[in-house]
Amino acid sequence: MSVLIFTEQSNGAIRKSSKEALSYGAALAIQLGVKAEAVVLGTIHQDLSTLGTLGVSVVHHCADEGLNTMDTRRYTAVLSEIASSIGSQVIVFAHSMTGRAVAPRLSVRLKAGYISGATGLPDTSKGFVVRRNVFSGKAFMDVSVDSPLKIISVNPNSFGIKEQEGVAVVKPFQTSIAPGRVLVRETKKVTGQVPLGEAELVISGGRGLKGPEHWGMVEELAGLIGAATACSRAVADAHWRPHHEHVGQTGLAIAPNLYFAIGISGAIQHLAGVNRSKVIVVVNKDPEAPFFKAADYGIVGDAFEVMPKVIEAGRQLKKG
Ligand SMILES: Cc1cc2nc3c(=O)[nH]c(=O)nc-3n(C[C@H](O)[C@H](O)[C@H](O)COP(=O)(O)OP(=O)(O)OC[C@H]3O[C@@H](n4cnc5c(N)ncnc54)[C@H](O)[C@@H]3O)c2cc1C
Numbered sequence: 001m002s003v004l005i006f007t008e009q010s011n012g013a014i015r016k017s018s019k020e021a022l023s024y025g026a027a028l029a030i031q032l033g034v035k036a037e038a039v040v041l042g043t044i045h046q047d048l049s050t051l052g053t054l055g056v057s058v059v060h061h062c063a064d065e066g067l068n069t070m071d072t073r074r075y076t077a078v079l080s081e082i083a084s085s086i087g088s089q090v091i092v093f094a095h096s097m098t099g100r101a102v103a104p105r106l107s108v109r110l111k112a113g114y115i116s117g118a119t120g121l122p123d124t125s126k127g128f129v130v131r132r133n134v135f136s137g138k139a140f141m142d143v144s145v146d147s148p149l150k151i152i153s154v155n156p157n158s159f160g161i162k163e164q165e166g167v168a169v170v171k172p173f174q175t176s177i178a179p180g181r182v183l184v185r186e187t188k189k190v191t192g193q194v195p196l197g198e199a200e201l202v203i204s205g206g207r208g209l210k211g212p213e214h215w216g217m218v219e220e221l222a223g224l225i226g227a228a229t230a231c232s233r234a235v236a237d238a239h240w241r242p243h244h245e246h247v248g249q250t251g252l253a254i255a256p257n258l259y260f261a262i263g264i265s266g267a268i269q270h271l272a273g274v275n276r277s278k279v280i281v282v283v284n285k286d287p288e289a290p291f292f293k294a295a296d297y298g299i300v301g302d303a304f305e306v307m308p309k310v311i312e313a314g315r316q317l318k319k320g
Pocket residue numbers: 205206207208209231232233234235246247248249250251262263264265266267268269270273283284285286289301302303304
């Protein structure tokens with residue numbers, strides 16, 4: 001019996017959201033009195049025994065190069081093989097793009113109840129009840145699962161990364177699963193920038209910036225503090241910025257330590273992707289902009305007057 005945690009990697013390094021899933025899975029394993037085991041797919045450039053510091057005792061590593069690229073069908077097949085061979089009772093994912101693609105498929109294959117976007121550990125005092133966000137984070141719901149095998153995806157920033165002392169045993173896992181029907185010929189990754197999904201600091205612009213020619217101030221501030229850049233959907237739809245920067249309900253859901261929003265109204269669909277940020281700073285000339293209700297700090301003012309002052313302060317700070 002064990003809790004199995006699917007651990008995503010990017011370019012050979014474990015993703016931040018998966019470190020949180022590992023901490024969650026390890027805490028759940030203690031709660032259930034079983035082992036916490038991790039599974040890692042593809043080529044990896046770090047010592048996997050260090051995942052013991054996140055509370056797992058065993059890491060199953062399938063180093064098959066074909067698993068370096070995400071293929072939902074193949075990932076599902078391999079995970080199903082490992083989970084069945086070790087008798088997992090709960091499988092934990094990060095509620096990431098990959099988690100959201102693979103977990104439902106695995107739940108159908110293994111006939112497991114699936115709770116997506118969990119925000120806390122299950123209440124096991126009367127069954128197995130997990131809290132999750134609904135209506136874009138406006139409300140929550142307690143879901144009871146009674147299938148013998150359960151699958152949970154954990155909302156980023158809802159549990160945190162908990163480190164401790166520990167060394168995990170790494171067990172190589174060979175798979176005979178044939179490549180899937182989808183052939184990925186090429187993956188183009190954004191390089192030279194902080195990846196948005198992993199960023200601790202994010203500077204984001206909306207339609208209030210009037211046009212792509214004004215993005216210099218977003219980029220300059222981001223460069224000064226080592227932040228990633230993001231935008232609202234309206235901006236991406238207008239082709240002012242690339243779609244991979246669009247955050248929100250239909251874009252990327254992020255949970256950085258700082259989300260700095262300039263000229264964004266704060267529509268509910270935008271908030272759905274950013275309201276798990278630790279600190280939200282909003283610059284908007286309309287004091288009634290809905291974003292101020294979600295902000296920790298707000299500046300009511302014209303971005304074209306406010307931002308040069310913020311950037312100058314950033315420059316001074318950097319000079320020390
Ligand atoms: C099904 C659905 C899904 C959606 N998904 C998403 C999503 O994932 N992400 C997303 O972002 N949106 C999403 N939207 C769109 C969303 O409803 C809003 O239309 C969008 O977020 C608005 O973008 P915006 O705030 O940049 O623009 P606007 O709504 O035009 O707001 C611009 C803001 O800038 C302020 N402003 C103007 N000039 C200045 C200035 N000089 N200085 C400072 N402030 C200024 C204004 O006061 C205003 O608040 C979705 C909509 C639907 C229906």
